[in-house]
Amino acid sequence: MKIDCVYCLEPINENEPKCPHCGKELHYDTPTHHITPGTILNNKYLIGTALGQGGFGITYIGRDVNLDIRVAVKEYFPSGYVNRNNTVSMSLQESATKSRKDFFEKGKE
Numbered sequence: 001m002k003i004d005c006v007y008c009l010e011p012i013n014e015n016e017p018k019c020p021h022c023g024k025e026l027h028y029d030t031p032t033h034h035i036t037p038g039t040i041l042n043n044k045y046l047i048g049t050a051l052g053q054g055g056f057g058i059t060y061i062g063r064d065v066n067l068d069i070r071v072a073v074k075e076y077f078p079s080g081y082v083n084r085n086n087t088v089s090m091s092l093q094e095s096a097t098k099s100r101k102d103f104f105e106k107g108k109e
Helices: 098-108
Strands: 002-004 011-013 045-053 057-064 069-076
Touching: 045 069
Parallel strands: none
Antiparallel strands: 002 011, 045 057, 057 069
């Protein structure tokens, strides 16, 4: 059965110990605040591993499933203002205070 490597999103055989395209081990522990690799957003973007994270967001390797091209998917995720526990839900939990919620919403605009 074919699956996608979470690092390069190239198709591979499920029983491969390493990706033949990028050479990485296929085991990946997803931080609980990241989107889980294999998630499809908006019926359009297949999410892989995170490429990086900063104070205002997380960037993932992705694939546009309609165009079949690799893309970078950027998620607005300001540190200290939102959180997620991907073992429970992919939804973001906003901060409880009004000023933090206002900051988050202004940044989304």
